[in-house]
Amino acid sequence: MPSINRRHFIQTAAGLSIGFTLFGCFPQQEKTVAGTAPTPSTLPPRNIPDGSQIDAWLQILEDGSIRVLTGKMELGQGLTVAMQQVAGEELNTPPEKIQIVLADTGLTQNEGYTAGSRAMERSAMQVRRAAAAAKAMLVSLAAEQWELSTDQIQVQDGQVIRLDKNEKISFRELLADRQIEGTIPEDLVLKPKEDYEWVGQPIPHPDMEKIVRGEALYVQDLRFPEMIHARVLKPKVYGAKLTSWPEETQQMPGVVKVVQNGSFLGVLAEEEFQAIQALKTLGEGSEWETSRPLPKVESWADYMEEAGGPSGLNTNKATHAAVYAKPYTMHGSIGPSCAIARYEEGQLHIWSHTQGVYPLRSSISDLTGLAEENIRISGVRGSGCYGHNGADDVAADAALLAMAYPGQHIRLQWQRENEHQWEPYGSAMRMELSASLTGDGKISSWDYHLWSDGHSTRPRGNAGNLVSARYLEEAFEFNPGSRVGGGTRNSEPYYDIPGARIQDHYVKGPLRVSALRSLGAYANIFAIESFIEELSEKAGKDPLDFRIEHSSDERSVAVLQKLKELTQNEPSTEGEGIGFGFSRYKNTASYCAVAAKLRVDLSAKKITPIKMWAVIDAGETINTDGLKNQTEGGMIQAASWTLKEEVKFEAEQVISKDWAGYPILRHDAIPETEVHIINRPELPPLGGGEAAQGPAAAAVANAVYAACGKRVRELPVEAHVF
Amino acid sequence: MQSTKSTTQLTVNGKKNSIDHHPEEPLLYVLRNQLGINGPKYGCGLGQCGACMVLVDGQPALSCIVPAGSASGKEITTLAGLQNKDGSLHPVQQAFLEEQAAQCGYCTNGMIISSVALLNQNPQPSDAEIRQGLQTNLCRCGTQSRVIRAVKKVGKEI
Numbered sequence: 001m002p003s004i005n006r007r008h009f010i011q012t013a014a015g016l017s018i019g020f021t022l023f024g025c026f027p028q029q030e031k032t033v034a035g036t037a038p039t040p041s042t043l044p045p046r047n048i049p050d051g052s053q054i055d056a057w058l059q060i061l062e063d064g065s066i067r068v069l070t071g072k073m074e075l076g077q078g079l080t081v082a083m084q085q086v087a088g089e090e091l092n093t094p095p096e097k098i099q100i101v102l103a104d105t106g107l108t109q110n111e112g113y114t115a116g117s118r119a120m121e122r123s124a125m126q127v128r129r130a131a132a133a134a135k136a137m138l139v140s141l142a143a144e145q146w147e148l149s150t151d152q153i154q155v156q157d158g159q160v161i162r163l164d165k166n167e168k169i170s171f172r173e174l175l176a177d178r179q180i181e182g183t184i185p186e187d188l189v190l191k192p193k194e195d196y197e198w199v200g201q202p203i204p205h206p207d208m209e210k211i212v213r214g215e216a217l218y219v220q221d222l223r224f225p226e227m228i229h230a231r232v233l234k235p236k237v238y239g240a241k242l243t244s245w246p247e248e249t250q251q252m253p254g255v256v257k258v259v260q261n262g263s264f265l266g267v268l269a270e271e272e273f274q275a276i277q278a279l280k281t282l283g284e285g286s287e288w289e290t291s292r293p294l295p296k297v298e299s300w301a302d303y304m305e306e307a308g309g310p311s312g313l314n315t316n317k318a319t320h321a322a323v324y325a326k327p328y329t330m331h332g333s334i335g336p337s338c339a340i341a342r343y344e345e346g347q348l349h350i351w352s353h354t355q356g357v358y359p360l361r362s363s364i365s366d367l368t369g370l371a372e373e374n375i376r377i378s379g380v381r382g383s384g385c386y387g388h389n390g391a392d393d394v395a396a397d398a399a400l401l402a403m404a405y406p407g408q409h410i411r412l413q414w415q416r417e418n419e420h421q422w423e424p425y426g427s428a429m430r431m432e433l434s435a436s437l438t439g440d441g442k443i444s445s446w447d448y449h450l451w452s453d454g455h456s457t458r459p460r461g462n463a464g465n466l467v468s469a470r471y472l473e474e475a476f477e478f479n480p481g482s483r484v485g486g487g488t489r490n491s492e493p494y495y496d497i498p499g500a501r502i503q504d505h506y507v508k509g510p511l512r513v514s515a516l517r518s519l520g521a522y523a524n525i526f527a528i529e530s531f532i533e534e535l536s537e538k539a540g541k542d543p544l545d546f547r548i549e550h551s552s553d554e555r556s557v558a559v560l561q562k563l564k565e566l567t568q569n570e571p572s573t574e575g576e577g578i579g580f581g582f583s584r585y586k587n588t589a590s591y592c593a594v595a596a597k598l599r600v601d602l603s604a605k606k607i608t609p610i611k612m613w614a615v616i617d618a619g620e621t622i623n624t625d626g627l628k629n630q631t632e633g634g635m636i637q638a639a640s641w642t643l644k645e646e647v648k649f650e651a652e653q654v655i656s657k658d659w660a661g662y663p664i665l666r667h668d669a670i671p672e673t674e675v676h677i678i679n680r681p682e683l684p685p686l687g688g689g690e691a692a693q694g695p696a697a698a699a700v701a702n703a704v705y706a707a708c709g710k711r712v713r714e715l716p717v718e719a720h721v722f
Numbered sequence: 723m724q725s726t727k728s729t730t731q732l733t734v735n736g737k738k739n740s741i742d743h744h745p746e747e748p749l750l751y752v753l754r755n756q757l758g759i760n761g762p763k764y765g766c767g768l769g770q771c772g773a774c775m776v777l778v779d780g781q782p783a784l785s786c787i788v789p790a791g792s793a794s795g796k797e798i799t800t801l802a803g804l805q806n807k808d809g810s811l812h813p814v815q816q817a818f819l820e821e822q823a824a825q826c827g828y829c830t831n832g833m834i835i836s837s838v839a840l841l842n843q844n845p846q847p848s849d850a851e852i853r854q855g856l857q858t859n860l861c862r863c864g865t866q867s868r869v870i871r872a873v874k875k876v877g878k879e880i
Contacts, residue, residue: 333828
């Protein structure tokens, strides 16, 4: 460490030690459990410090243990363990000893949404800095107490050690009744990366043991005394109006109230099954005024072109031109969305698996008329979401029911068909490409047009984005906007192509849409990387070499070279094929190259994925197994989207109501997976949770072509290849 | 409307319970809400996804569609009941932990229950037999390749 930095740092830290204040008491002590904090609902709210302050992110508890407070959510992506690792590393304390509190408007920073693979890039880096600042303060405080220079003192495993006598003092003894406070210094010196013990290692996730033991972990598992169970009757189709409902429902066993507000209808009962029985009665006996709002669509490529207008591209001089399309696809969380809400004396508390507690709070404020300070949203783990699923909507539903029945905890879980029919889907898209090749096989022109609806209708303060708000007596207006937005993600090819032209066309599609894992990147990369492989064939080049020849970014080349090395000796028999896909996510984040090997049996109409490989460079990898897990899962999920998935609807309703109507990959078609990480500890972390989606889609489609000679440009593959 | 309830004697994880429930009530709600058991999860209510699975007399059962009354006199084992008396993990739980074979973990209950049932019947299943044994269980995070690795690991150890 350069001495000048160190000297300055010590001065800064010493100055900061004034910032230690007699805080009075420690943060409320719970039985300290590593991993996600104990029932988060039991922690009382606090005055949340500004994000520049150490204790905004990190507290020392009464027993000397360390609590990290993140404004992000655990979605299954491994956020909790990564936060433990970065904090533990700076404090020389094993990660499993660090307790993590997830996003909570009563406790944590407003970090917006947990989305876009940004949690490592931003939140984890703040936690890293807060932990380093806390360590500096502990050292500085011990130096004062022992009248030693700071280089004679170390922090190790939750203790402060004086090196001259090898004496130890616990954080608790050192701090007495004080809490760490103060600004995180700008010029903070972080632990040198070459000294890392835990960051960059495959540290197990702390919640995994609770998961395999079946312990309470999810919002679905929260139970409160005298909790009331609720269900909501969703309209049959968008825009339907409730005209009557069977009043005898109110006399059904256990039913405590039926709540109607316009076309929003919910039932509250003492027991969950009583609520489900009452919902059945409501469903059978209610009457709705419905139109037939949904169009007949034969081909999304045709529909989107007609709705958004043609590209006007003249492809006469192009070497190759092609049109690709994807249908609406679902998040399809295995656990339907769930929330618990309690309203009493003007205060509303909601427990939710939303990806954004603060944006949800402002939207609930708009919905209910309650001031934001009278609403608390506590983030609790839920079933994997992969974007904006029904989490926010169910929280709004629970809030409406709780306010109609104050004083009790109201638990609402959507039924399977609610989630399937009412979640906001990933938009259908159309992609049109045209390019020319030079005589030596270089791309000399590139035109790309895409058609899409928007890719985020997340609640950002407008109640209208919460679907039930549009059905209330005094309905909130929903403004879907008129921009493709995230649909343009990765529409620009990450290759050396002179004068590439890209244009988007907005289409207001028929179905509800919002953010689905990787937004438009999935379809754009599917199209670009399918087209690249088609061009490589026209150029007579190996598909990976063709990509490498168009890449001047050495990190692109490195992942492509490694993928070539992993797959070049892989044998393929008759009916089998290997295809590839590559992208740099958002063109600024992780580099990921994917290969898929699969078997196509045209007579049996069956595609069997055999193996998928990925090579990923996510900059500094915090948790190597976490990144592998995300990348393996991303490939399998994208293979499922690509081969099988399509939201189906008729004029009156979405008919993909369950897993029979919306099949996803089952175990008979799960590929073996192999992920290779190119770790670059010296570089910033880039976030890898969405990097595999697009490359995997193209790899699958390209492998289908390699296996059977059929080029599928409209998804899902299985609906179009046979 | 009348509230007619049935009473069923349920043996869950070795413990006998007398439960009053609606005659049509699926086992899932009784386990979760009356006995406070968290392993089995509501996923679809249709027997399509496997998140609700428990063992009934050693066989995998979809508790979201099995009426509670039909489990009378049978041995029900849930995920929490798999561990040994000293709290140590069942080999399948241990293998899932070692392979970190979950992301969100909502489906893990069913994955482990199916795997235990399979391995009890067939201690060294082939790749195809493992896939067949897990065919009911859906995972949206895409952790199935890890799940298969975990089951193979136990198969090898037995």
